[in-house]
Amino acid sequence: MGGRLRFQRRGRTLWARITRVNGAAFGFSAPASEWLSLKESSPMTFTKKLRDPIMRGDITCSVRIWQSPRVKVGGRYRLGEGAVVVTSLRQIELTDITPQLARDSGFAGVVDLLKTARHGAGDKVYLVGFEYRPDTRF
Template sequence: MMFAQRLREPVRSGEVTCSVRIWQKPRVKAGGRYPLAPGEIEVTALREIALEDITPALARRSGFLGVVDLLKVAKHGPGDRVFLVEFVYHAPD
C-alpha cells in the first residue's frame, strides 16, 4: 500500500490505523504485509463499505480533516468500490 508523504509518520506512530480506498477490486488482503520504510504494515482487516459509511470520525482516523479531504485522494484507478483497510505498523527488528 502506498501512503502520501504526510501520512507516513502518523502511520508509523500508530496515530493512523486505517485507510479508505476506492478500488475496482481489493489490492491487499487481511494478514498481508506491505513495506512502509523502514518497516512494514500488516493489514488486520479488509471490508467493503458503502460510501455513506465514511464519517468525519473515520476520515480523522484515516489522517484527514474530514470526509471531503479523504475523498479527494481515496480513489485509486477506475474502480468505484469502497474498502476500509485496517492495519498496524511493525518497525524493523
C-alpha cells in the same frame, strides 16, 4: 569481477539478485536472504503527510476505492524501515465514510479523504485496518 543483475517474477513481486560470475552466489539457488524484493507498485502506498503518523501508530485504518481488493489480511507492505500489516479488510458504502472515520484515517474531513482516495477506475469502497511493525523483514 563485476556481477549481473538477475530477475525472477513471483506473483506481483519482481525478485532481483546480484550474481557473481566467478563465485558461489551464481544463479537463483542462493538462500532467500540474498534476494531483494522489488514491489512493482505496492497497493498500500500513503501520501507523505500520513507516513510518520502511521509509523507512530496514530493512524491504523485507510479508506480505499478499488475495483477489487488489492490487499489481503495478513499481507505485509513496506513502509519506511518496517511494514504495514493488514489486520482487517471489509467493503463499505460511500455513505459509511463519516467525518470521524476520515479523521481516524489521517484526513481533515470526508472531502479531503475522497480527494486522495478517488483516483483511477475503482467504484468499490474498502476499509483497510492495519498496524505498523517497525522491523518486519521481507
